[in-house]
Amino acid sequence: MDKFLRILKPVKVYAKHESKSRIIKELAPDELILFNREKRRNQQNWMEIYLEKDKVGYLKKDSDTFFRCSFASLNDEISTGFNYEFKSKHTPELDTLFHQRGTLNKEQCTVATVEMKTVDDSDKKKTAQLELEYNADIITVIPLIFTKESEFYVTNDAETNNSLFIEVDNRLGKKGYLLKTTNYTYSEDK
Incomplete structure (x- = not known):
C-alpha cells in the first residue's frame, strides 16, 4: 500500500530538507503525490516525497498545504x-x-x-x-x-x-x- 499526500494549495518542493535548498518544482492543488516519510532537520519538519523516476524531494510540513490520505x-x-x-x-x-x-x-x-x-x-x-x-x-x-x-x-x-x-x-x-x-x-x- 502506497502512502499519498493530497496537495491543498501551491507548495514548493525542495531538493534537500533545508529552507535554503534549491526549489525543484511547485505542486498544484489536488495533486496526489507519493511520500516516503517525515524528517526533522534544524527544528523544521519535512515530508520526503517521490517525484518521477525515484527522484525525491522535500515539502515543508505545514498543516494547511497538504492532507495525508488514508x-x-x-x-x-x-x-x-x-x-x-x-x-x-x-x-x-x-x-x-x-x-x-x-x-x-x-x-x-x-x-x-x-x-x-x-x-x-x-x-x-x-x-x-x-x-x-x-x-x-x-x-x-x-x-x-x-x-x-x-x-x-x-x-x-x-x-x-x-x-x-x-x-x-x-x-x-x-x-x-x-x-x-x-x-x-x-x-x-x-
Missing part, C-alpha cells in the same frame, strides 16, 4: 456517489454545483439529479440516502459505486471542511464523492 476498506454493503466533469472552462466550487432537490429553477437551466446512498445492512434496511440536483448544462455527472471491502484512499477531511461528502480515489480510475456517513475502516486500524 487507505481504507468499505464496511457498508454498497456505497454510491458521483464524480463530475465540467463542460466548459467555468469551474465553480463543489458547494455551489449541487443543490437540495426542488431548489433549482428549471426555466433557467437543464436540471438533473444524482442519488447518493450507503447501504449498511440491507436485511435491516439500514441505509442513508441523499438526492441532489445540478445544472446539467455546466457539468456531466459520472456515477460511482463501491461494494463491501472495496479499497480506496480517503483524500479529504470531511469533518474539518464541514462537508457532507468524503472524497475517495482507488488509484485505479474510480474517484469522486461518497456520503460522509459511509462506513469504512482505515487499514492501519485493522
Whole structure:
C-alpha cells in the first residue's frame, strides 16, 4: 500500500530538507503525490516525497498545504456517489454545483439529479440516502459505486471542511464523492 499526500494549495518542493535548498518544482492543488516519510532537520519538519523516476524531494510540513490520505476498506454493503466533469472552462466550487432537490429553477437551466446512498445492512434496511440536483448544462455527472471491502484512499477531511461528502480515489480510475456517513475502516486500524 502506497502512502499519498493530497496537495491543498501551491507548495514548493525542495531538493534537500533545508529552507535554503534549491526549489525543484511547485505542486498544484489536488495533486496526489507519493511520500516516503517525515524528517526533522534544524527544528523544521519535512515530508520526503517521490517525484518521477525515484527522484525525491522535500515539502515543508505545514498543516494547511497538504492532507495525508488514508487507505481504507468499505464496511457498508454498497456505497454510491458521483464524480463530475465540467463542460466548459467555468469551474465553480463543489458547494455551489449541487443543490437540495426542488431548489433549482428549471426555466433557467437543464436540471438533473444524482442519488447518493450507503447501504449498511440491507436485511435491516439500514441505509442513508441523499438526492441532489445540478445544472446539467455546466457539468456531466459520472456515477460511482463501491461494494463491501472495496479499497480506496480517503483524500479529504470531511469533518474539518464541514462537508457532507468524503472524497475517495482507488488509484485505479474510480474517484469522486461518497456520503460522509459511509462506513469504512482505515487499514492501519485493522
